[in-house]
Amino acid sequence: GENVEQHPSTLSVQEGDSAVIKCTYSDSASNYFPWYKQELGKGPQLIIDIRSNVGEKKDQRIAVTLNKTAKHFSLHITETQPEDSAVYFCAARGYSGGGADGLTFGKGTHLIIQP
Amino acid sequence: SQTIHQWPATLVQPVGSPLSLECTVEGTSNPNLYWYRQAAGRGLQLLFYSVGIGQISSEVPQNLSASRPQDRQFILSSKKLLLSDSGFYLCAWSRQPQETQYFGPGTRLLVL
Numbered sequence: 001g002e003n004v005e006q007h008p009s010t011l012s013v014q015e016g017d018s019a020v021i022k023c024t025y026s027d028s029a030s031n032y033f034p035w036y037k038q039e040l041g042k043g044p045q046l047i048i049d050i051r052s053n054v055g056e057k058k059d060q061r062i063a064v065t066l067n068k069t070a071k072h073f074s075l076h077i078t079e080t081q082p083e084d085s086a087v088y089f090c091a092a093r094g095y096s097g098g099g100a101d102g103l104t105f106g107k108g109t110h111l112i113i114q115p
Numbered sequence: 116s117q118t119i120h121q122w123p124a125t126l127v128q129p130v131g132s133p134l135s136l137e138c139t140v141e142g143t144s145n146p147n148l149y150w151y152r153q154a155a156g157r158g159l160q161l162l163f164y165s166v167g168i169g170q171i172s173s174e175v176p177q178n179l180s181a182s183r184p185q186d187r188q189f190i191l192s193s194k195k196l197l198l199s200d201s202g203f204y205l206c207a208w209s210r211q212p213q214e215t216q217y218f219g220p221g222t223r224l225l226v227l
Contacts, residue, residue: 006158034215043121043205043218044159089158103216105158 002027004092006106014114019080021109023090024072030092033073034103035064038087047088048075077111085113117142119219121206127225134179134193136222138206141187146208148189149216150181153203165189166212201226 003026013019025033031052036044050057050064050073057064061080066073077084087110091103118141128134140146147166151159161174163181171181178197182190189206203223207216 004158036218041221041223043221046215046217049215103159103161105160107158 002030002092002094002104004090004104004106006090006109008109009107010110010112012112012114013080015080015082017080019075019077019084019111021075021088021090021111022072023074023092023106024070025092025104026071027092027094028068028071030094032093033064033066034091035075036089036091038089038108040086044089080111080113082113082115085111087111117208117217119206119208119217121204121219121222123222124220125223125225127227128196130198130226131195134191134196134200134224136191136204136206136224138189138191138219139187140208143187143208143210145186146210147212148183149207149209150189150191151205151207151218153205153221155202159205163191196226198226200224 004023006023011019034049035047037047038044048059048062048064050066055066061078063076087108089108090106093103120139122137149164150162152162153159163171163173165171165183168183168186179193201224203221205221206219209216
């Protein structure tokens with residue numbers, strides 16, 4: 001099955017600086033890579049996703065890049081703000097011919113924005 | 116718009132007691148439904164998923180079971196809770212198997 005590794009487990013950056021979180025996956029058939037933001041005591045919320053036919057996707061201050069050859073993808077947050085502080089999860093999903101697959105998640109990165 | 120509800124929000128149960136967590140989705144029909152567990156400091160682990168009423172697939176062997184009695188209702192159950200069942204339980208839905216999953220607010224379960 002799929003295995004997703006996420007680094008770092010904790011990331012502290014100064015407000016206004018950029019933050020980068022990286023994930024690797026094992027299943028070369030994986031074709032969908034969402035990123036979720038989870039605030040304390042709440043369910044994860046989708047913030048951006050990318051499919052395997054695209055190398056990069058951007059939404060305002062958030063961008064995701066995908067390198068299928070190396071089997072890794074990254075989340076980039078620019079001009080970080082205090083409200084960006086949360087736990088971020090990457091995930092990957094393979095294709096199994098129509099099965100209702102769940103996502104395989106990384107273990108999460110606790111992003112701390114220092115004022 | 117679609118919304119997903121979970122209850123209760125928090126639950127404290129003694130070891131050996133039964134469990135029933137409920138998840139409902141509004142604003143869509145025939146959703147794919149998922150149960151995940153999140154242990155402290157760890158990622159999310161898929162427990163069960165369902166593509167339709169009465170259709171349940173289990174991802175990992177465990178002390179829990181799931182049922183889908185109605186199209187937009189997904190229930191997580193246990194006959195006898197273990198200490199290791201403590202965690203944050205999340206329900207999610209998607210329109211199609213390969214589409215984006217949206218999570219509910221979660222239920223925090225503490226087994227004492």
